[in-house]
Amino acid sequence: MVQMATFSFMIGGNRRYWLFQVFGWGTVFLMNLFFAWSYDRLRTFDDRMMFFARFGILFILGIVFTHVMRMVILEINLLQKKLEKQIYGFTLLTIVFSTLSALLYIGALYRYNYLSAKEIEAIKESGFLLTLLSSTVNIFIFYVIWSLIYFMYHYIAKSRKQQLETLQLETLVKELELKTIKAHINPHFIFNSLNSIRALVDENPQKARKAITELSNILRSSINVDKSETVPLEKELAIVKDYLALENMRFEDRLRVEYQIDEDTLDQPVPPMMLQTLVENAVKHGISKQIEGGVIRVTSEFDSKGSHQLVVLNTGQFEGKITPAKDPLDPLSQGFGLSSTNDRLHFLYGTKGKFEIKQVADNLVEARISIPASQLAL
Known part of the structure; x- marks a missing residue:
């Protein structure tokens, strides 16, 4: 048997x-x-x-x-x-x-x-x-x-x-690298925001309290968007507006913000915190170094080929190239924000995702992201 x-x-x-x-x-x-x-x-x-x-x-x-x-x-x-x-x-x-x-x-x-x-x-x-x-x-x-x-x-x-x-291994590595990049972007952003609030504490406590409220809104949004690889542009734009409102308290009249947003692009999926990183870079390396301040213009539109174009134009001078951070495990290492933007586009879209930053006028710097447009949103 x-x-x-x-x-x-x-x-x-x-x-x-x-x-x-x-x-x-x-x-x-x-x-x-x-x-x-x-x-x-x-x-x-x-x-x-x-x-x-x-x-x-x-x-x-x-x-x-x-x-x-x-x-x-x-x-x-x-x-x-x-x-x-x-x-x-x-x-x-x-x-x-x-x-x-x-x-x-x-x-x-x-x-x-x-x-x-x-x-x-x-x-x-x-x-x-x-x-x-x-x-x-x-x-x-x-x-x-x-x-x-x-x-x-x-x-x-x-x-x-x-x-x-x-x-499966390549997918796992890709996910780990994306999570590592996201984990570094948020502390980098938080440190800069806290420094902005610290500058207001003695000067204007009421503005400081309002700034803390703005920061809590940003952090709440950033925690939610970290759960996915992409988010609708509308949500990403809300974080950018909160951040610029926070920075506007510190710079006051020295910071002028303009938005040129095609409403048809609001549903387009974009990598979370990527646009905010470019705006943060424009404030830190552009506006903050200008005695008279300057302008930050955020543009979202489709080009003639149907690609989604995200553009951040700011007053300032661009010096250097986009190179990987010397220590990718150090969120404070120089060049991390721009290099992480380049890396994330490569991981998510391969050769279809492009990022460039250049001097377009004597005192204007343009950071441009080009990603494939979602056909569902179109």
Whole structure:
């Protein structure tokens, strides 16, 4: 009972394998039946009985020996070895098991008298070894086909599994990098905002309290948007407006803000905190260094190619290039904001996402983000 249960479990656990086994050796049987019938070798009842008996033995031996060969392959872990060793291993096993199968096949034909008088006479003339060699070569062909199919099936399955694992690893790395970048953007933004509030505490406590309220709104929004890779532009724009309202308390008349927003772009998905990072950069490196202050203009529109363009134009001078931060684990390292913008666009959109910052006039700097437009929003 235990053996029957084990056998039943083995078949149930490898249903696809056993279906292939029966289908493959059944195909061999049907092909031989077709050729025997085509060459008129099944004329009498005895001929038909002889044929079915002989190929019934071949069918059973084929299933049993290839299954044992599969067990050996799994036992020695052949499929996990180098390709050269796999080829040598499959070749050796195919020769050994086809020889054993041929030996038992001839022995069964002798034992149950499934050889014709003409075949017995031919064996006596050529000798047993030559007969065994001839039978081994015929059976070897079937075993080679079985080995090739088994090898190719697992080779392709292994390659697909490796490709899937590689894609999963790349996705995981991408998610971790995006989370790392987001984790650094928020502290960087918070530190600057707290510095702005600190400057108002002694000068104007009432404005400082209002600034704290603005900061709490920004932090609440930033916590929510961190949960996804993209957010609607409308939500991102709300954070930008809160931030600029906060900075306007510190700079007063030195900071002028303009918005040129195409209403059709408000539903467009954008990376969270990205536009705010550019605006923060414009304030820190542009407006704050101008004695008379300046203007920040935020633009959102579609270009002629259908791409979504986010532009931050500010008074100031752009010096340097967009380079990765010297220490990407240090949120205060120079260049982190711009380099993180470049990196996030690359992770999210590949070559379709573009970011550039340049001097467009004597005292005007333009930061431009180009990302694929969402067709649903359009």
